[in-house]
Amino acid sequence: MSVRDEVLSLLCENARHSIADLARLTDADESEVEETIEELEAEGVIRGYGAVVDWRRTDDEPVRALVECNVTLDRETGYDDIADRLAKFPEVESLRLVSGDYDFSMGVRADSMGEVSRFVAEKVAPVPEITQTVTHYLMATYKEQGIEFDDGHDDDDRLSVSP
Amino acid sequence: MAHVRPxxxxxxxxxxxxxxxxxxxxEIDDVISLGVGEPDFTAPWSAREAAIxxxxxxxxSYTANRxxxxxxxxxxxxxxxxxxxDYDPDEEIIVTAGASEAIDVAFRALVDPGDRVAVAQPSYISYVPGVIFAGGDPLRVPTREADDFKLTPEVLDEHGADEADALVLCYPNNPTGAIMTREELAPIAAFAREHDLTVLSDEIYAxxxxxxxxTSIATLPGxxxxxxxxxxxxxxxxxTGLRLGYALAPPETISAMNRIHQYSLLSAPTTAQYAALDALEHGEGAVAEMRTxxxxxxxxxxxxxxxxxxxCFEAEGAFYVFPESPWPDAEAFAEALLDEQRVAVVPGDVFGAGGEGHLxxxxxxxxxxxxxxxxxxEAFLE
Incomplete structure (x- = not known):
């Protein structure tokens, strides 16, 4: 793997690795790692850094929903145009065009079920190109970005010293 | 007075x-152990599912002996x-309860009382006892840090391995992390051919x-x-806990090993064999990820x-490095490190000749x- 690929893969696993550790882990110079990250950011490959949060363990668990959106296209309006419009709403956490029975899969986040419902009814459904929405409230998250939200029962039970 | 005499x-x-x-x-709480000789990963989920x-x-039930x-x-x-x-699955492969069983059975199948078995060290701790249990005489051959802990014909000669009947080596190596390339194995192969040694090659970290x-030494000419x-x-x-390994050898050797295996183990654990089969079929991605x-x-x-x-020389295999101990007495260092900083490492001499002064x-x-x-x-050193 190139240093670029290694750095990207390491940051995907843990964006909090220090530059010094990234250099040690990839056998590269710190300056090379720094330049690589700057490059990845400038090129728009890396779009941001965030924490993977198990909201159930917080005091104010937000309400999240997946909204299926069906749209109709015409000569002037493509998927990208509709997506641009939807993505602008701060309530929209994620937006993906998918294959299958509907077009967009939209992640929505708000403080209450009422807020999510109002958002879908008042902001999303009225968009002229949107023909139908189906809202699924998220009930539980078991795994996100490769991280399992279990109770960490896979503790290390190996012998502490072995041949 | 004990009634049983070992x-x-x-x-x-x-x-x-x-x-x-x-x-x-x-005895100590919150130890971070760098003394473990097995992976920290768990078996691929697909293999575990196949076992279930x-x-x-x-x-x-039992499976076929082999x-x-x-x-x-x-x-x-x-x-x-x-x-x-290139091995024939019917005549040249035997599946065992861990590579450890295969090694033990091979010693018992190939070593007669009084046979001399050269063991390249430092190495996994079971070879010398295995030779002794089989009635043979182990001959310890220390590799040198100057050679990056690779085995050389010079050390074999120097320690009288030319008189031995068999040679045990393990590359990629536990505990040093050393590997041997085809070029580095060639003179060892030549030595074995010249002095008619049987070679037992533990390639568990391949x-x-x-x-x-x-590179397996078995792929070299002759x-x-x-x-x-x-x-x-x-x-x-x-x-590791599923205990499944295997040996590859010409038909007469496998047949001799099977004669012991069939009376002692009968067959390797069946559940583990199903897990292993799945691992071979679907485990490539998991292995690549662990390697990364x-x-x-x-x-x-x-x-x-x-x-x-x-x-510390640059180890290129297994999951060990083998640095020089900052104190000349590696055992004292390891004990003090454990005591004062709660980090466990293993002194190198535990793994035999040539391991002194290392961790x-x-x-x-x-x-x-x-x-x-x-x-x-780092804090301990300061």
């Missing part, structure tokens, strides 16, 4: 030095593809090399007929030791713990 053979083997360190480490599925289908035919076929295909090793592909290759699923697939993680940690640990001024540091530990352990070692 055999003289068991009394010839001293208790292992590993055991002593294990007991010391167990086999139980649900009621596959709880292992399930399907598994032997899969092993044959795998070693042919990965290491260019999948864990970084940068260079593993070596297949005199070599027994040991491998298994413990290290590559993180399946080990390699990162290897670089990390080598860099940190370098920054601390600890001398085995395992990086089969998550990166967070590894980082913390390195910080503690």
């Amino acid at each position: 055999s003289e053979r068991t009394q010839r083997v001293p208790p292992s030095g590993i055991r002593r360190f294990f007991e010391l480490a167990e 599925d086999s139980l649900e289908r009621g596959k709880t 292992g399930m035919k399907e598994l032997r076929n899969a092993i044959a295909a795998n070693v042919a593809e990965r290491y260019d090793l 999948e864990l090399t970084y940068g260079r592909e593993h 070596m297949r007929e005199r070599t027994v290759v040991f491998n298994g699923f413990s290290k590559a697939y993180a399946m 993680q080990y390699d990162r940690r290897r670089r990390f640990v080598l860099s940190r030791f370098g920054e601390m001024g600890i001398e 085995r540091v395992s990086y089969a530990t998550g990166l967070d713990d590894l980082r913390e352990a390195m910080d503690r070692i």
Whole structure:
């Protein structure tokens, strides 16, 4: 793997690795790692850094929903145009065009079920190109970005010293 | 007065030095252990599911003595593809309860009382006892740090291995992390041919090399007929507790080994055989991922030791590095480090001749713990 690929893969696993550790882990110079990250950011490959949060363990668990959106296209309006419009709403956490029975899969986040419902009814459904929405409230998250939200029962039970 | 008298053979083997360190480490809380000789990963989920599925289908009987035919076929295909090793699944492969059983059975099948068996050291702690239990005389051949702990014909000569009947070697090596390339194995092969040595090659870490592909000594000219290759699923697939390994050798050797295996084990654990079969069929991605993680940690640990001024040759295999002990007495250092900073490493002399003054540091530990352990070692040195 190139240093670029290694750095990207390491940051995907843990964006909090220090530059010094990234250099040690990839056998590269710190300056090379720094330049690589700057490059990845400038090129728009890396779009941001965030924490993977198990909201159930917080005091104010937000309400999240997946909204299926069906749209109709015409000569002037493509998927990208509709997506641009939807993505602008701060309530929209994620937006993906998918294959299958509907077009967009939209992640929505708000403080209450009422807020999510109002958002879908008042902001999303009225968009002229949107023909139908189906809202699924998220009930539980078991795994996100490769991280399992279990109770960490896979503790290390190996012998502490072995041949 | 004891009614049972242990055999003289068991009394010839001293208790292992590993055991002593294990007991010391167990007495202290919050130890970060870099003393573990097995992967920190768990077996691929797909292999675990295959084991569960086999139980649900009621596959709880013995298998053929040599292992399930399907598994032997899969092993044959795998070693042919990965290491260019060509073995007949019916006559030249035996599946065992871990590579450890295969090694023990091979000693008992190939070593007669009084036979001399050269053991390249430092190395896994079972070879010398195995030779003794089989009635043979072990001949310890220390490798040298100057040679990056690779075996050379010079040390073989120097320690009288030309008079031996067999030679045991393990590359990629536990505890040093050394590997040997085809060019480096060639003079060893020549030595074995010249002095008519049977070679027992423990290749359990074959999948864990970084940068260079593993070469089996059995693929060198004239070596297949005199070599027994040991491998298994413990290290590559993180399946240590499932106890499954195998040996590859010409028909007469496998047949002799099977004569012992069929009376002692009968057959390797059936559930584990199903897991292994799945691992060979679907485990490639999991192995590649583990290899990537080990390699990162290897670089990390080598860099940190370098920054601390600890001398350490660049290990290229297994999941160990073998730095020089900052104090001349490695055992004293390891004990003090455990005591004061709660980090466990294993003094190198536990692994035999040539290991003195060194420490085995395992990086089969998550990166967070590894980082913390390195910080503690650094603090200890200051």
